[in-house]
Amino acid sequence: MTVASPSAERSVAVRRRSPLAETWANLRRSWAGMLGLALILIHIILALSSPYWVPRDPLEMNSVIRSQAPSGEHFFGTDKLGRDVFSRSMLGGRVTLLVTLIAIVISRVWGGLLGIVLGLVNGRADELLMRVVDALLSIPWLLLLLLIIAVMGTEMWVQTLTFGFTYGILTVRVARAATLDFVTSEFVLAARARGERRRTIVMKELLPNVLDVLLVDGSMNWSWMLLGFASLSFLGFGVVPPTPDWGFMIAKNREILAVQPWAVFGPVIMLSTLIIGINLFSDAFAKALGLDRSQGAPV
Amino acid sequence: MNDCLVDINDLTIGYYTQHKKLVLVLQKVNLQIKPGETLGLVGESGCGKSTLGQAMMGYLRTGSQVLGGSIVFADHDMFALTNKQLESIRGRQIALIPQNAGDSLTPTLRVGKQILEAIELNANLSGADAKDRMVELLGQVRLPHPEVMAERYPHELSGGQQQRAVIAMALAAEPEMLILDEPTTGLDVTTQAHILNLLRDIVLETGTAMMYISHDLGVIARVSDRVALMYAGEIVEDTDVSEMFASPAHPYARGLLESIPRLTLSGIPNSMPGQPPIPGTLPGCSFTPRCSFASDLCTNQPPDFDSIPGTRHFVRCHNWKEVLATDFSQELQQVFHTFKHTTEDETALELSDVDISYYRPGIMDRIQSKPQPTPTVSGITISVKRGETLALVGESGSGKTTIVRTIAGLLPARNGTIKFEDFDLSVEVDRRPMEVSKEIQLVFQNPDASLNPRHTVAEILDQPLKLYFPHLNRDERRERQVELLERVRLDGRYRLRYPGQLSGGEKQRVAIARAFAADPDVVLCDEVTSALDVSVQAAVLDLLADLQHERNTTYIFIAHDLAVVKAIADRVVVLYQGRLCEVGAVDEIYSPPFHPYTETLLGAILVPDPNHEPQLLASDTPELAPPAKGCSFQRRCPYSLGELCEQETPPWQYPAESGGHKIRCHIPIEELSELTRDVGLDHINGNNAVDGSSQVIVQTKSNVEIPVSEPEKRGGLP
Structure with a gap:
């Protein structure tokens, strides 16, 4: 026999590392990405823990101390109704984060899967559904959101489903485009030639390859969704008062901006640090996954 | 060493990794090239050949640095020059021709315009002079009708024509040195032979020195005066060809x-x-x-x-x-060694009169009942015996892959039947019973693409096991995986690796193991060794032969390398434009009488022997679609009989009495035998000495006519 033993064939040792570990190692090298991740985690921890430690009851109104400037007692001052802005800012992200995070997952699941399936079948059904997607995308997103919420009501589950649906429309496109890169590749052909069922091809062959695109797209969409939810609250279609919410706080307190700017600054700082964190993380995440090829992994 | 055009002295190049570790790419390379000399640089992939070629142009990949030594080209120290000085040398005195010519041409500019730019930039000509020079260059690289070609866009040229255009561009300023980095890899054998002939002519006409980088020793033997062998970033041998x-x-x-x-x-x-x-x-x-x-x-x-x-x-x-x-x-x-395997009398697979078409009529086409275009593959009748290795041979576009993919069920057959035991395989795979899909497995050309990069080897092998043997539990499947890996001579511990952590040869073994996981009767091998280094290729061929021996598996084997086919096949099918040309046992195919197309293919083969001269019979003019009637090879055939070949489908002729060997040609067998003797294919029969007088090169009658760009005409748009 003339063939090598496996040990002779490989003289250079290979470090065994899963793609997940690889991504994490790349991500850790980027300070911007780690800062973003830290900001996101801080916000999630704040949202989870704030009810237990905020100094004041966020719902407690006091007409004596309306629109007061920041003080030792009220770090960010008080709003028009005399409520503590700091406590309300800390708690203001709870509903937002819950709604958007669930909506992101929903949009990944339906948009991602539909996109992969459409990319795989690539026939008349694909053609038809993509035109429907195009038509839906031609409606301004805020209008579409308002339309659905106006019809369905402002309950939290309606908002969650609405966000999950509207942002999923974009994801269909992204997932389909990413899938088309792999549909003609030989490992998919090999699976088809084996006689694998379509479900197996979608879940086992395509999804793992499209997942990174879906995740990066998801984290980028998340920041848009937060803005979307804040806009909705600003317009009065979001959280039901008096529950504290950033968008709603900005809307109600902008009238006293000149008197007590902190009533607006508080929620704005909270919202913007979260969005900046998400964007920093998304960029680094895309680079760590090797999706942003023009830049290479940040070192 | 003043008589040297290029003098490379102790050149060491390396880069630092993210962990500040130094990795060498080249170490202490010493190489001299004289004016007018052709040096062949050869070695396995990853030995630093391309890095050396680029370094000679004064290029380093980002992150790489020169750690010692120098490259002196025509008295310039390439790494001591400023960018501006380098620009004045690159393209004018030294030019590089890369592997994939299609990528180095701008898709939106006409070919002539691009060459004109190179002339204006590097040869200081302008206006009508530059234009004349452009036409002259296109003629020099043997492109027919230079004025017409100059008006074409890159996508309207074939791969071989694109490569010629890139060569013309490199020659614009009559450089003293050409560096060619695998310029013919990926081209058909006939096209490759034509391009290499062209390069030899250019050296004779212009006296340009060349460095020819290739992994293919046959190519190196054909073009080089001297050969330098690279291994792990070092030159390990340097001598006359x-x-x-x-x-x-x-x-x-x-x-x-x-x-x-x-x-x-x-x-x-x-x-x-x-x-x-x-x-x-x-x-x-x-x-x-x-x-x-x-x-x-x-x-x-x-x-x-x-x-x-x-x-x-x-x-x-x-x-x-x-x-x-x-x-x-x-x-x-x-x-050289052979594996004994027995071909049984039982037929494993039978294709009769199979037509395959990629054309899908749209609704409007059906209403207007438009005539369907001639099918891509037509009239394929082949039977394969159990335990036999049948090779499909032909240039790209000959329908080899299409046929194999139809057998695998990835495409439907439009007409005809494909019989496997009692089943008809002319339907796609999702309409076949699982027991049938299990018996027919496919191995692809490129192991990088055929293994899902997100799966470990264990997961890859698990898929067919789960699908075809649902009764196996997890531990049994794991046992099978280890057993499969051992059968393809890989350690069981490879289960936990990802494809990205395997070498090319190892990946192809995993792909083969995946096919054999189904325990199939028929394995379809689509160019399984062509993406591998020669050193690995032999091991994979060995493995395939051994696996066949164990279970008496039937192989349908696609290869463009006729030496590989000779090594492994029992019978050969020669295809041109999706039509059969010749069918026979290996020995019958490789000895006269030949079908003119078979002869063309055999004549163009390059062998690792500098004394061998390929015979260029037919032109390498590409064809986009098979002719509507007559012989499929009519337009390129060196012996075309004119009207007969253009109008009538040629009959099958049987040279041997057994009837196993058949040739589809209008020319009677006796005449074919005589014609063949004229061009001489002595090397095939073990005789290296080529008789100079017998090198008759027959020109194609019809190669004057270049096909008008068909790509735009295709497609069903109104």
Whole structure:
């Protein structure tokens, strides 16, 4: 026999590392990405823990101390109704984060899967559904959101489903485009030639390859969704008062901006640090996954 | 060394990793090239050939740096020059021709315009002079109708024509030195032979020096005056082309040459185990782990690059005397071996009159009942016996892959039947019963693409096991995985690796293991070795033959390399434009009488022997669609009989009485035999001496007519 033993064939040792570990190692090298991740985690921890430690009851109104400037007692001052802005800012992200995070997952699941399936079948059904997607995308997103919420009501589950649906429309496109890169590749052909069922091809062959695109797209969409939810609250279609919410706080307190700017600054700082964190993380995440090829992994 | 055009001295190039670790790419490379000389640079992939080629242009990949030594080109130290000075040399005095010509042409500019730009920039010509020069250049690279070609866009040219256009561009300023980085890899054999002839002519006409980089020793033998062999970033041997191929002094050279399948010797050659280490990581000679001559000295002390006394033959080996003491040609005879396998009488697979078409009529086409275009593949009747290896041979576009994919159920057959046992395989795979899909497995050309990069080897092998053997539990499947890996001679621990952590050869073994996981009757191999290094190719061929021997598996084997086909196939089918040309046992196909197309293919083969001269019979003019009637090869056939061949489908002729060998041609067998004798294919029958007088090159009658750009005309748009 003339063939090598496996040990002779490989003289250079290979470090065994899963793609997940690889991504994490790349991500850790980027300070911007780690800062973003830290900001996101801080916000999630704040949202989870704030009810237990905020100094004041966020719902407690006091007409004596309306629109007061920041003080030792009220770090960010008080709003028009005399409520503590700091406590309300800390708690203001709870509903937002819950709604958007669930909506992101929903949009990944339906948009991602539909996109992969459409990319795989690539026939008349694909053609038809993509035109429907195009038509839906031609409606301004805020209008579409308002339309659905106006019809369905402002309950939290309606908002969650609405966000999950509207942002999923974009994801269909992204997932389909990413899938088309792999549909003609030989490992998919090999699976088809084996006689694998379509479900197996979608879940086992395509999804793992499209997942990174879906995740990066998801984290980028998340920041848009937060803005979307804040806009909705600003317009009065979001959280039901008096529950504290950033968008709603900005809307109600902008009238006293000149008197007590902190009533607006508080929620704005909270919202913007979260969005900046998400964007920093998304960029680094895309680079760590090797999706942003023009830049290479940040070192 | 003032008579040298290029003088590379102790050149060392490396880069630092993210962990600040130094990785060498080239170490202490010494190389001289004289004006007008053609140097062939050869070695396995990853040995630093391309890095050296680019360094000669003054290019370094981002992050790489020169750690020592110099490149002096025409008295310029390439790494001491400013960017501006480099610009004045690149393109004017030294030019690079890359592998994929299609990528180096701008898709939105006409070919003529791009060449014109190169002329204006590098040759200081303008206006009508530049235009004349452009037409002259296109003629020099043998593009028919230069004025017409100049008006074309790159996508309207074939791969071979694009490569010619890029060569024309490089020649614009009559550079003193051309660096060619695998310029014919990926082209058809006939096209490759034409391009290499062109390059040889250019050297004779212009006196340009060339450095030809290739992994293909046949190509190197054809073009080079001198050969430099690279291993792990070092030059390990440097000598005349005839010396290199007749009596190589480095064990690595011998290993490579012994692993090439040959037309003159039957069976599968020796494979060379292992792969190159990262340069500079071994204390002694880099080749020690793979070397059969290695001693303690080799492990501990790196050998010097010394000349064999009294010659210009340089070699980097402690034991070159011992290596040279064994006669190479004798050694070569002994390394070839065959696996016995029995072809049974039972038919495994039978294709009768199969037509395959990619054309899908739209709704409007159906309403207007438009006539369907001629099918891509038509009239395929082949039967394969159990345990047999049937090879499909032909240039790209000959329908080999289409046929194999139809058998695998990825495409439906439009007409005809494909019989496997009692089942008709003319339907797509999702309409076949699972027991049938299990028996027919497919292995692809490129293992990088055929293994899902997100799955571990265990998951890859698990898929067919889960699908076809649902009764197996997890532990049983794991046992099977280890067993499969051992059958393809990989360690069971490879289960946990990802494809990205395997070498090319290892990946292809995993792909083969996946196909054999189903325990199939028929395995379809689509160019399974063409993406691999020669040293690995032999091992994969060996493995396939061994696996066939174990279970009496039937193979349908696609290859463009006719020497590989000769090594492994029992019977051969020659295809052109999706039509059968010739069918027969290996020996019948490789000896006269030939179908004119078979003869064209065989004539264009390059063999690792500098004395061999390919015979260019037909032109390499590409065809986009098969002719509507008559013989499929009519337009390129050197012996075309005119109207008869254009109008009538040629009949099958049976040269042997057994009837196993059949040729589809209008020319009677006796005449075909005589015609064949005229062009002489002596090398195939073991005779290396080519009789100069017999080199009749027949020109195609119809090659004057260039096909008008068909791409835009295709498609069903109104």
